[in-house]
Amino acid sequence: MDKWTFGITMMIVGVAGTFLTLWILSLVVDLLKKAFPLAGEEKPAEKKPAEEAK
Amino acid sequence: MMESVIAGLSGLGAGGTYLFTQGLPNVVMLAVGGTLLYLGARKNVEPLLLVPIGFGCVLVNIPLSDLMDQGGFLRTLYEAGIANELFPLLIFVGIGAMTDFGPLLENPRILLFGAAGQIGIFLTLILALALGFPELEAVAIAVIGACDGPTAIYVASQYAPQLLGPISVAAYSYMALVPIIQPPIMKALTTPAERVIRMKALKKSVSPMTRLLFPIVVTLVTGLIAPKGLPLMGTIMLGNFMRECGVVARLTKASENEIANVVTLFLGLAIGGTMEGNAFLKPTTLAIFGLGFVAISLDTVAGVLFGKLVCKLTGGKVNPLIGAAGISAYPIAARVVQTQGLRYDKRNHLLMHAAGANTGGQVGSVVAAAVMLSVLKGMGLI
Numbered sequence: 001m002d003k004w005t006f007g008i009t010m011m012i013v014g015v016a017g018t019f020l021t022l023w024i025l026s027l028v029v030d031l032l033k034k035a036f037p038l039a040g041e042e043k044p045a046e047k048k049p050a051e052e053a054k
Numbered sequence: 055m056m057e058s059v060i061a062g063l064s065g066l067g068a069g070g071t072y073l074f075t076q077g078l079p080n081v082v083m084l085a086v087g088g089t090l091l092y093l094g095a096r097k098n099v100e101p102l103l104l105v106p107i108g109f110g111c112v113l114v115n116i117p118l119s120d121l122m123d124q125g126g127f128l129r130t131l132y133e134a135g136i137a138n139e140l141f142p143l144l145i146f147v148g149i150g151a152m153t154d155f156g157p158l159l160e161n162p163r164i165l166l167f168g169a170a171g172q173i174g175i176f177l178t179l180i181l182a183l184a185l186g187f188p189e190l191e192a193v194a195i196a197v198i199g200a201c202d203g204p205t206a207i208y209v210a211s212q213y214a215p216q217l218l219g220p221i222s223v224a225a226y227s228y229m230a231l232v233p234i235i236q237p238p239i240m241k242a243l244t245t246p247a248e249r250v251i252r253m254k255a256l257k258k259s260v261s262p263m264t265r266l267l268f269p270i271v272v273t274l275v276t277g278l279i280a281p282k283g284l285p286l287m288g289t290i291m292l293g294n295f296m297r298e299c300g301v302v303a304r305l306t307k308a309s310e311n312e313i314a315n316v317v318t319l320f321l322g323l324a325i326g327g328t329m330e331g332n333a334f335l336k337p338t339t340l341a342i343f344g345l346g347f348v349a350i351s352l353d354t355v356a357g358v359l360f361g362k363l364v365c366k367l368t369g370g371k372v373n374p375l376i377g378a379a380g381i382s383a384y385p386i387a388a389r390v391v392q393t394q395g396l397r398y399d400k401r402n403h404l405l406m407h408a409a410g411a412n413t414g415g416q417v418g419s420v421v422a423a424a425v426m427l428s429v430l431k432g433m434g435l436i
Contacts, residue, residue: 006189010176015176019169032268
């Protein structure tokens with residue numbers, strides 16, 4: 001394989017592989033968030049107006 | 055008797071005699087080592103790395119000291135942790151223990167910014183090949199664009215050990231120069247209206263279980279797709295799992311403090327040990343520094359252009375400036391985006407979004423290196 005074939009192959013497969021891997025990871029994180037949602041008691045408490053004014 | 059005294063005296067000062075008669079490369083490298091020490095100690099440029107690298111460089115360029123010969127102190131450090139890639143991996147455990155992936159988990163799509171921020175690596179690979187570097191050396195040089203010191207060291211030590219010194223110094227120097235390199239590119243590629251786009255604040259939506267499972271899932275997914283990068287991803291995610299599980303605080307603290315500190319010292323000294331004058335002062339060194347600069351600039355260009363694309367696709371909900379944070383220099387790149395955002399609109403706080411893109415860049419740089427190594431393996435080149 002000549003070096004230009006190597007370079008172009010590496011660029012196409014490399015960029016596509018990196019995007020594909022990270023896109024898959026983002027989908028998996030979405031799934032994790034749906035499977036393990038933040039429970040009510042873990043959510044930050046709503047601030048009272050008086051506290052916000054401070 | 056007199057002859058033996060004279061013979062003994064000739065040993066004293068032999069290094070000085072060598073330096074002034076045939077040691078010009080060493081003299082130049084002593085100046086380089088001094089410059090690195092000055093930048094680290096007085097200018098606060100990546101001092102944790104540049105101080106030991108600079109001192110190692112000074113040590114190895116004192117003639118006849120044999121520190122990098124078999125059995126020498128610096129050679130022993132090199133063999134113990136760089137030749138077998140151990141040191142960068144131990145540092146990765148510490149980085150994983152220090153990194154909060156929270157902003158990334160709040161908005162997982164921001165991971166794609168971490169992919170866009172690696173495009174410069176692949177473009178630089180083409181440039182390095184055009185300059186005549188062999189395939190494996192070109193790959194090692196291109197990884198400077200990951201803006202990720204341990205990854206650059208890992209790849210270089212494995213596939214281009216003869217270039218380890220210049221690649222390491224270039225990687226860490228350019229990481230420190232991110233606040234200077236990025237802003238002009240960010241300004242040139244964005245319109246005034248794009249720079250002042252305000253993004254919605256991130257809502258807390260990630261459960262502790264998701265945070266705990268994230269490092270395991272990332273390790274499995276990336277390991278299955280690009281197994282050659284598993285040592286890199288596995289160690290950074292081990293550190294992060296220890297951080298999130300919360301039951302091994304001693305190990306977490308040791309990883310991000312004692313282990314990372316000791317290994318950083320040894321790593322820096324050993325890298326400095328590779329900067330012996332005759333080996334370092336070559337035209338290829340200048341080419342590596344030039345290509346490293348190009349790589350990081352192209353990463354920024356690709357990141358901001360990707361940000362503009364996402365901005366268009368979302369109807370103007372994303373500020374393209376955060377694209378510049380899709381590199382691995384954490385948290386420097388995120389801070390640059392925050393500073394630039396505030397420069398154009400004093401109430402526009404982009405830090406959390408930029409931090410998400412920046413941690414995406416950390417994952418992205420390791421994924422890009424892993425993909426490259428796995429493709430090389432697939433081609434039968436390694």
